[in-house]
Amino acid sequence: MGYCLIFDSVSLTLLVIVAILFACYVYNLRKNNLFRRLGIPGPSPIPLLGNLLNIIRKGLYLNDIEMVQKYGNIFGTFEGTIPVIILSDPELLRKVLIKDFHVFTNRRILKGLTGPLEHGLTMLRDDAWKNARTIVSPTFSSAKLKAMHSLIDQIGDGYSKRLLEYADKQEMFDVKLINSQYTLDNIASSLIYLISPRLTSYLGSKGYTLLPTDSMNYLTLLVNEVLDRRRHRIERRNDFVQNMIDHEEEIHNEEIKEQSNENIQQWSSLKKTLSDREILGQALIFLIAGYETTSTLLSFFFYVMAIYPDIQEKIYAEIQQQLGSDEITYDKIHQLVYLDMVINETLRMYPPVLRLERIASTSYDLGEYHIPKGSIIGVPIYAIHHDPAFWSDPEEFIPERFSSTDGGKRYSMTYLPFGDGPRNCIGMRFALFEAKIAIVKALRMVEIQRCEKTEVPLQLGKMKILSAKNGIIVRVTRRSQ
Numbered sequence: 237m238g239y240c241l242i243f244d245s246v247s248l249t250l251l252v253i254v255a256i257l258f259a260c261y262v263y264n265l266r267k268n269n270l271f272r273r274l275g276i277p278g279p280s281p282i283p284l285l286g287n288l289l290n291i292i293r294k295g296l297y298l299n300d301i302e303m304v305q306k307y308g309n310i311f312g313t314f315e316g317t318i319p320v321i322i323l324s325d326p327e328l329l330r331k332v333l334i335k336d337f338h339v340f341t342n343r344r345i346l347k348g349l350t351g352p353l354e355h356g357l358t359m360l361r362d363d364a365w366k367n368a369r370t371i372v373s374p375t376f377s378s379a380k381l382k383a384m385h386s387l388i389d390q391i392g393d394g395y396s397k398r399l400l401e402y403a404d405k406q407e408m409f410d411v412k413l414i415n416s417q418y419t420l421d422n423i424a425s426s427l428i429y430l431i432s433p434r435l436t437s438y439l440g441s442k443g444y445t446l447l448p449t450d451s452m453n454y455l456t457l458l459v460n461e462v463l464d465r466r467r468h469r470i471e472r473r474n475d476f477v478q479n480m481i482d483h484e485e486e487i488h489n490e491e492i493k494e495q496s497n498e499n500i501q502q503w504s505s506l507k508k509t510l511s512d513r514e515i516l517g518q519a520l521i522f523l524i525a526g527y528e529t530t531s532t533l534l535s536f537f538f539y540v541m542a543i544y545p546d547i548q549e550k551i552y553a554e555i556q557q558q559l560g561s562d563e564i565t566y567d568k569i570h571q572l573v574y575l576d577m578v579i580n581e582t583l584r585m586y587p588p589v590l591r592l593e594r595i596a597s598t599s600y601d602l603g604e605y606h607i608p609k610g611s612i613i614g615v616p617i618y619a620i621h622h623d624p625a626f627w628s629d630p631e632e633f634i635p636e637r638f639s640s641t642d643g644g645k646r647y648s649m650t651y652l653p654f655g656d657g658p659r660n661c662i663g664m665r666f667a668l669f670e671a672k673i674a675i676v677k678a679l680r681m682v683e684i685q686r687c688e689k690t691e692v693p694l695q696l697g698k699m700k701i702l703s704a705k706n707g708i709i710v711r712v713t714r715r716s717q
C-alpha cells in the first residue's frame with residue numbers, strides 16, 4: 237500500500253515534469269515559429285540559444301553584415317529565446333525612429349536593473365522618459381557646452397602631457413588607455429565635481445568595465461554628496477549636474493524655451509522637475525553612455541591617423557591655418573571642416589554602438605508585415621554603415637563622402653552613429669566637442685605613427701560596443717614647433 241503511494245507520487249511528479257517540459261517545448265516551438273507565421277524571413281533558431289551561436293562565433297558586427305546580405309533589409313532573429321526584428325530599410329527606419337515615434341518610444345528594459353540606473357534616460361519609458369528628456373535636454377545646449385569649455389580644456393592639457401611623455405620615451409602604447417582616462421575624467425568632471433584622479437584610478441583598477449556594483453555604490457555616494465552641496469548652495473560649478481539643478485529652478489517661472497527637437501515641444505505639459513534620485517540616475521547614465529563610446533571614437537581616430545599619414549597632415553595643416561596657437565573654443569572648433577569630415581567617416585567605418593533598438597507599443601504594419609505589440613526592432617548600425625547598397629566602396633576610408641557637396645546626397649537613415657529621432661543620443665554634441673578638443677591638443681603636440689605592433693587591418697571585438705580585439709598600438713613623436 238505504502239509502496240504504491242510512493243510509486244504514485246513519484247510517477248505523478250515525473251508526469252508533471254514531463255508535462256511541463258512538453259509545454260515548454262511546444263511554447264518554444266510556437267515562439268520559434270513566430271517569424272515564419274508572420275512571413276518574415278530569417279535564420280532558423282535552435283532551442284534556447286536561438287541564433288546566438290553565430291554572434292558568439294563571429295561577433296555582432298560580422299553576424300549583422302552576413303545576415304543582412306543573406307536575408308535583406310528586414311529579417312527575424314532570436315537572441316536566445318527573445319525574438320528581434322533586424323531592420324535596415326531606410327524608409328521603414330524613418331517611420332520607426334521618427335514618423336511613428338509614438339509607437340516606438342521605448343527600448344527594452346534590462347531585467348534585474350535596479351537602483352538609480354532605473355531612472356536613467358536610456359531605460360525610462362513613455363511619459364517618464366519624455367519628462368526627463370525635456371528637463372535634461374537644455375543641459376546640452378550650445379550655451380551650456382560653451383560654459384563647460386574650460387573644464388574640458390584643462391583635462392585636455394593633461395591628455396597632451398601624457399602623449400608627450402609617450403613621445404619622449406618613444407614607447408609603443410595602446411591608445412585605449414589614455415583615451416579612456418581622458419573621457420572618464422571629462423565626463424566625471426563635467427558631470428559632477430568629483431576628484432577625478434581618485435575616480436579614475438579607482439575605476440581603472442577595476443578594468444574600466446561597465447561599472448560593477450561596488451563602483452556603482454561608490455559613484456552613487458559621491459553624486460549624492462555633490463547634489464547635497466549644490467542644493468544647499470555650498471558650491472557651484474558649470475557642469476551637467478549644476479545645469480540640471482539650475483534648469484529645474486528656472487522652469488518654476490517660465491516655460492521651456494530652448495528645445496532642439498520639435499516633438500519635445502509638445503511635452504511641455506509634463507512634470508517639470510527631477511527628484512535627486514532621478515538626477516542621480518541621469519548622471520550615472522551619462523557616465524556609462526558617454527565614457528566608453530567617446531573613448532572608442534578617439535581610439536579608432538588614432539588608428540586612422542596612424543595608417544593614413546596624409547589625412548593626419550591635412551588635419552594638422554587645417555588646425556594651423558584656422559586656429560594657429562589660439563585657444564580651442566566651441567565656436568572655433570566648427571571652423572575645422574576637414575576634421576569634421578574625418579570624424580564622420582571614422583564614425584561610419586567604426587561606429588562605437590553596433591546596434592540600437594526600439595519596442596513597438598502596439599501592433600504595427602512594418603512594410604508588408606504585421607508585427608505584434610511588444611516586437612523588438614534592432615537596428616544594425618555597423619551593417620548599415622558597411623552596406624554597399626548605401627555606400628560606394630564601404631571598406632574604403634573616404635572622408636570626402638561627408639563634404640558639403642557629397643554629404644547632401646547621403647540618405648540620412650543610412651548614417652546612424654548617434655541614432656536618430658527624438659530618442660537619439662543626447663550627448664552627441666558634448667561627445668564631438670570633447671573629442672575635437674582632444675584631437676586638436678594631441679595633433680598640435682605629436683605626430684601619431686604606425687609601428688610594428690599596429691595591427692592592420694584591425695580585428696574587431698565581438699561585443700555590442702565596438703572594440704579592437706588586440707588593442708590599437710601606435711607610437712607618437714613630438715612635432716617640431
Ligand code: HEM
Pocket residue numbers: 357358359369423521522523525526527529530533587588589592593652653654655656657658659660661662663664666667
Ligand atoms: C562618440 C560618442 C557617442 C556615441 C557614438 C553615442 C551613441 C549613442 C547611440 C547610438 C544611442 C542610441 C540612440 C538611439 O536609440 O536612437 C545613444 C543614446 C544615448 N547617449 Fe550616446 N553616444 C555617445 C556619447 C554620449 C555622451 C558623451 C553622453 C552623455 C554625456 C551620451 C548619453 C546618451 C544617452 C543618455 C542616451 C539615451 C538617450 C535617450 O534614451 O533619450 N552619449 N548614444
